Every structure is written in structure tokens, then in C-alpha cells.
Amino acid sequence: MHILTSGKYPIHILVARIFTDHSFMGTGGDLRRAITALFPDNSLLHHHGAAGEVDYSLSQVRYLVLDGVPHLVGLGEGREVVFRIADKIFLLTIGQRRYKVTGIDFIEDGVHIGSNDLLSYISRTPWIALNQRNLAKFKQLKTEVDRRQLLERILIGNFLSLAKGLNVRLEARLQAKITNFKHRQVNTPVPLLGFKVQFVSNFLLPEFLGVGKMVSKGFGLMNIR
Structure with a gap:
């Protein structure tokens, strides 16, 4: 590690x-x-x-x-x-x-956060991945491959933001490969897309700390499979 x-x-x-x-x-x-x-x-x-x-x-x-x-x-x-x-x-x-x-x-x-081992994850609560700009970009993308790659870049950015917020600097280059994703509107005052994802990453994400938007309200929690 x-x-x-x-x-x-x-x-x-x-x-x-x-x-x-x-x-x-x-x-x-x-x-x-x-x-x-x-x-x-x-x-x-x-x-x-x-x-x-x-x-x-x-x-x-x-x-x-x-x-x-x-x-x-x-x-x-x-x-x-x-x-x-x-x-x-x-x-x-x-x-x-x-x-x-x-x-x-x-x-x-x-x-602890950060790991050299590849870990497999699945969403426990919806991941609010997209801001308004990325939502427009996501909707414009025509293929699942392009959408998946956008989400992977955002997920890595979320990991880096969490590490920075916790005052932790990671040496290893982060990886994230989304193997499956679905999205639906979530129950929030302003309609937002929530993603259920399965992915593999070398980032060790704590059980009770989510990633993405609205983490203070319990969104973006992941379970290790």
C-alpha cells in the first residue's frame, strides 16, 4: 500500500x-x-x-x-x-x-484509503456523478463506451477529491474500470441522475465515506464485492 x-x-x-x-x-x-x-x-x-x-x-x-x-x-x-x-x-x-x-x-x-491491489466494487447507494456540464456531455454521447469512459474519469476525480479532502497524498496512479452501470432519477429536491455501478479500482474506499455529489446525505457509498 x-x-x-x-x-x-x-x-x-x-x-x-x-x-x-x-x-x-x-x-x-x-x-x-x-x-x-x-x-x-x-x-x-x-x-x-x-x-x-x-x-x-x-x-x-x-x-x-x-x-x-x-x-x-x-x-x-x-x-x-x-x-x-x-x-x-x-x-x-x-x-x-x-x-x-x-x-x-x-x-x-x-x-485507510489507497491500495495497489485491484478491488471490485458495487454501489450501495446511488452515485451522483454528474454536474450540469457533465450531464449535458453525458447526454450528448451516443455510445455506451464513450459514456463509460466519461464516468471512469469522473470516478477517478472523485477519488482524488476525497484523498485531498482527507489530507492524504497517493503515490500510486489511480485506475478505475467500470464493468456495468445503470442510471435513474433519484429522490432529491432537484432531479438528479443516480448511477448504480460495478467497477474495479486500485483505490481503497472506506465503507462509510461516499464519493461524488451529496455525500453528506449518504449518496455514493460503495461496497467491496
């Missing part, structure tokens, strides 16, 4: 799993709204920068819903925030639906 870092390594994350009296039917966005309503004065939960502006690139607290279980993922300063608020969450309200919290547990882990 060839990894260089100018910061602390491995990357430490804290995951709080929130168990409720019935399966949580909302999205990561719904979970974020429920949590920020409980703690409106905590700027980090809203992804606000030092000057108060919205900055989703920070994403130090992420909101995932996996198999009907809400998860809060904290990294950097977000770890302390998640730990501090977790035992103060007793009820989650999504519109007319209410979820009584029956228990919370924590997963604390030091995660």
Missing part, C-alpha cells in the same frame, strides 16, 4: 447507529433535517464554514440511512459533535412520521 500523508493517518471516523422503534423510511436528507431541527445552533451539522456560509465540501458530519437504520458519520471535528449529540436524540420527526429512538451504538475506526 503506497500512501503518503501530511496529516494524521489513518483517518479516524466515528459512526453512531441510531435504532428506532420501526424501520426509518426517510432519506439521508430527511435525517439531516431531523437532526438539525433538534440542534439548530450547531453550525457543523449544517455544513457551515467559519464565516457562516454553506460549504458542503466540508462534510464532517454525514447522514446515512442503511437498511432502515439512521447513521451519523463524523470525521475531523465532526467526530466530537456526533459523540456529544448522540445521547440527546430521543425522537426523530420526518413530516408526520415519528421514530422513537430505542438505542444508539458507536463504531469507531481508523480507515
